[in-house]
Amino acid sequence: MKATRAVGLERLEQFLPHAGIDYTQGRNDVPGVVSGLSPYIRHRLITEEEVVTAVLGRHSAQAAGKFIQEVCWRTYWKGWLEMRPSVWFRYLEELRSLRDRMEREPDFKERVRRAEQGEAGLECLDDWARELRETGSLHNHVRMWFASIWVHTLRLPWQLGADFFMRHLLDGDPASNTLSWRWVCGLQTKGKVYVATAENIERYTNGRYAPHGLLARDAQPVTEEFLIPQPLQLAPPDQHASGERTLLLITDEDLSPESWGIPRCDVAGVVLLDTAEPSDGVESLPMGWNRKAIDGTVKRLESEFRHPIPRLQGGGESIPARLQAILREQGANSLSMMTPPVGATLSLIEPILEELSRASVSVRKLRRSWDDAFWPHATHGFFKLKERIPPVLKELF
Numbered sequence: 001m002k003a004t005r006a007v008g009l010e011r012l013e014q015f016l017p018h019a020g021i022d023y024t025q026g027r028n029d030v031p032g033v034v035s036g037l038s039p040y041i042r043h044r045l046i047t048e049e050e051v052v053t054a055v056l057g058r059h060s061a062q063a064a065g066k067f068i069q070e071v072c073w074r075t076y077w078k079g080w081l082e083m084r085p086s087v088w089f090r091y092l093e094e095l096r097s098l099r100d101r102m103e104r105e106p107d108f109k110e111r112v113r114r115a116e117q118g119e120a121g122l123e124c125l126d127d128w129a130r131e132l133r134e135t136g137s138l139h140n141h142v143r144m145w146f147a148s149i150w151v152h153t154l155r156l157p158w159q160l161g162a163d164f165f166m167r168h169l170l171d172g173d174p175a176s177n178t179l180s181w182r183w184v185c186g187l188q189t190k191g192k193v194y195v196a197t198a199e200n201i202e203r204y205t206n207g208r209y210a211p212h213g214l215l216a217r218d219a220q221p222v223t224e225e226f227l228i229p230q231p232l233q234l235a236p237p238d239q240h241a242s243g244e245r246t247l248l249l250i251t252d253e254d255l256s257p258e259s260w261g262i263p264r265c266d267v268a269g270v271v272l273l274d275t276a277e278p279s280d281g282v283e284s285l286p287m288g289w290n291r292k293a294i295d296g297t298v299k300r301l302e303s304e305f306r307h308p309i310p311r312l313q314g315g316g317e318s319i320p321a322r323l324q325a326i327l328r329e330q331g332a333n334s335l336s337m338m339t340p341p342v343g344a345t346l347s348l349i350e351p352i353l354e355e356l357s358r359a360s361v362s363v364r365k366l367r368r369s370w371d372d373a374f375w376p377h378a379t380h381g382f383f384k385l386k387e388r389i390p391p392v393l394k395e396l397f
């Protein structure tokens with residue numbers, strides 16, 4: 001699977017005939033009828049808006065309703081976390097302390113190791129752990145079963161399962177992953193736990209697995225002392241001022257600057273903040289995918305903009321100074337970027353932006369109209385956002 005926008009668009013094209021009734025009826029089967037688009041959407045090699053536009057060009061909103069709803073689950077999770085960033089930082093903190101616990105408690109560490117290596121002794125879970133490690137992907141239903149068994153049957157902390165997914169999924173996403181794990185535990189919808197059953201697994205794997213008598217049946221919701229914070233107000237995005245010469249700063253969070261709404265004549269240049277280098281020199285499957293997605297984007301944009309694209313590596317101290325030098329060289333009056341959502345890239349870029357602001361560099365923090373239209377509806381449960389899908393789509397298209 002090539003990590004380029006062109007291949008993402010090809011995959012979308014091939015999936016389009018199936019985005020209606022086939023998807024509605026077949027999406028829960030494993031392997032089933034699904035698009036496989038998530039690694040492309042994750043880095044916005046292709047965007048939610050593009051995907052939904054293409055689907056609506058082929059099917060009625062009613063026929064493609066289920067598919068559009070699933071795309072909007074991603075939008076919902078992104079908006080939900082954007083308004084509650086502390087849930088992400090809390091997860092990272094808990095993860096650190098669980099890693100310390102693993103060092104202190106060898107038996108605990110061994111239980112986690114076995115679950116990750118596919119040696120837990122439960123055939124389905126072991127196969128899925130290996131599949132995840134080998135392919136960087138798992139079907140949605142399998143992710144739900146896996147998380148449920150990890151938490152409720154193996155009784156391992158959800159944060160370590162979420163981390164295992166993040167280290168191996170090509171589409172690993174701070175919002176979709178963390179919040180889906182929390183949802184399985186009953187932490188997102190208080191008291192509502194997702195419990196995988198042998199009957200359900202047997203039915204949707206067409207009899208491939210039937211772990212009767214092996215799974216926890218009466219799972220209790222996981223509890224936490226931390227209260228879910230009230231949603232923060234989203235900061236309004238900046239707008240591009242027509243005629244302003246601007247330098248586009250791209251990151252792995254949005255690799256399609258062509259659709260940022262900035263006219264080509266206003267683009268003074270493009271620069272990449274490269275986050276794809278592994279800090280310990282070991283490249284995992286997702287890192288490799290990420291690197292290829294970035295390389296492919298640079299190649300595509302260099303040929304489109306007919307300009308070499310400088311790559312700024314990691315979070316080094318010299319980045320703000322280098323950005324200012326590039327701004328001067330390219331004769332740009334501002335820097336424009338799609339603000340990364342909550343996650344590692346945002347944490348990396350925030351100190352850079354602070355330094356640029358101290359140096360009085362104009363930074364335009366943009367947001368895609370898709371996010372801008374949907375995110376404010378992610379204040380409560382998914383159903384509040386779901387009700388807004390038809391009017392928002394009408395407004396957008």
Ligand SMILES: Cc1cc2nc3c(=O)[nH]c(=O)nc-3n(C[C@H](O)[C@H](O)[C@H](O)COP(=O)(O)OP(=O)(O)OC[C@H]3O[C@@H](n4cnc5c(N)ncnc54)[C@H](O)[C@@H]3O)c2cc1C
Nearest residue numbers: 034035036037038070071073074140143172173176177180
């Ligand atoms: C425990 C758990 C962890 C998950 N971790 C991630 C993750 O790290 N990254 C991620 O992108 N998705 C995650 N998901 C959601 C979902 O499993 C994947 O998006 C989906 O399996 C991707 O396959 P697809 O592209 O074939 O999806 P399709 O069914 O073809 O759906 C189309 C697109 O809609 C979005 N989507 C579909 N279902 C969901 C969903 N339930 N939640 C959020 N978005 C959805 C994805 O962008 C997907 O590409 C997780 C789900 C669970 C239960």
